Amino acid sequence: MGFPDRRAIRTVASALVVAAFAWCGTAMAMASDGTPSSTPPHAAATSAAPPRPSSTVDARPGLPAFHGPTRPPAPGPGLPGAAMLTRPQPPGPHGSTGRMRLGGPAHSATGTGTSAVALTFDDGPDPAQTPKLLDLLAKYHVKATFCLVGQNVAAHPELVRRIAAEGHTLCNHTWRHSLTLGRQPAAAIRADLQRTNDAIRRAAPGASIRFMRAPGGNFTPTFVSVAADLGMASIYWSVDPRDWYHPAGEGDAAHRARVQHAVQRHTGHGAIVLSHDYAQPDTIAAYRSLIPWLKSRYQLVAL
Template sequence: MSGAVSRRALLFALGGVGLLAGCGDDHATWHSAGDIPGDSHEGDSASPDVTDSASPLVVPPANKPTAGVCPPPPGVVQKSGGPQYSLPCHGTNIALTVDDGPDPTYTPRMLDLLAQQGIRATFCMIGRSAAAHPDLVKRVLDGGHHIANHTFSHPLNIAKMAAGAVHAEMAKATDAIAKASGGNYRPALFRSPGGAWSSTVLGQCGNLGLRPLDWSVDPRDWSRPGVQHIVTTILTKTHPGSIILEHDGGGNREQTLTALGIVLPRLRDAGYTFAQP
């Protein structure tokens, strides 16, 4: 199968349906659709900073989890061998993923916040940043968090790159993370920059034993849309099985940290349980 497929073609796993163990060879080329949660993120320069000083923060109630019910996002279609967009449905499970670090300014604060809330997340790390900050790689692992491979240099055109270049980005990132961890950890998950997937990217996941991981709730915090936007998006879009996308690297993450300080306790109070993909 070839040609672009809308990012509305999300994976939904319900009940005992197992999540994908790897990547196969029969895949479509998937690109982001900008009108739904989970579209591509291109770095801090893509959008101006938006502050929240113009109006008071309004915190909507979080969606309450319903035991045994994991509603998929609109238009969800499961693709065999494709990226994981949802957790298996156990009624209350959700996941937090944190991209583009580690960052010496924001990753320690993110870790402090998660420790305060008793939440374990999955940090999708850029290899060159992991190599530059091995202390933070170790601290993430010491906190009980998982680390995913997010390429070595975060190329946003990865879906158009040749197989050799894609392989090099993935393999180099895995090696950098493993070395930074002291040789004790090698990622099992891969998140493609911008959520850009192709048959080549997925094929290289399979070649390297990496399981492709995407997301289902994207408040576009990378663009600094304002704390209000981040808070509202997460609390109104999160349902059982959701995988939430946030960032600790790639620019100023003050809004992200402020918003998570609000939404994480509210999600827990609503009855959600944080799990790892």
């Protein structure tokens, strides 16, 4: 068998060189658009947007029946397995900035994202206890977050106005504290949250409502997604002193001591502390000691 003609070899080699230059030019043109040549044009746009949560109910075991018999995640920046918000939350006038830590059910927030600690109070406003708590917070120049139940807002709008006027953060805690709202269709969840927001804004026109807390911490992906569509981030907690729980035989002094001990033991940098102002006089009494103790160790902020 004879050797190939040299002229034919040169012709083939020239063709290969021309093809290589053409391929490089195409690759460079694609790179100039910011899209790697090996990446389909739509891939970058697709990866930039986080996937929306599914509409299924969060099947995580051990979700609390009311603020939870299970121990919450450890507080602070080192929450195990906690995700971070994909974009920074806008800072409030007295709130923490940066990225909140998402370690709760359905990626609800369990940390402030900074070294600051956030005190949150649920289920109010309460005509007897909320004014006492507001007086206490004002005494120590501390701002907190109030998770408000719509029915109580409608009954006591003057307290909502005071909460807002004194610089505290307002949080939607649903209309009637239904523990199963997160399992309802998205339209029902939206109607409930919107009704509560409307009541808050009637009480305090122009009020900013940037947070939602599910009753009992029973977040679902649908719950969190609907809240986000309404402009609200979902907040869980990292410290739960179970101040709402009054076991048989526990006196007032013992209850206050238990709440104080739990908050002091479990609070760390970046914690979100759960407590209640609604129908919990012992909680207010416990915070008379807790607030100066916390303030001496942490920066206390409203979310």
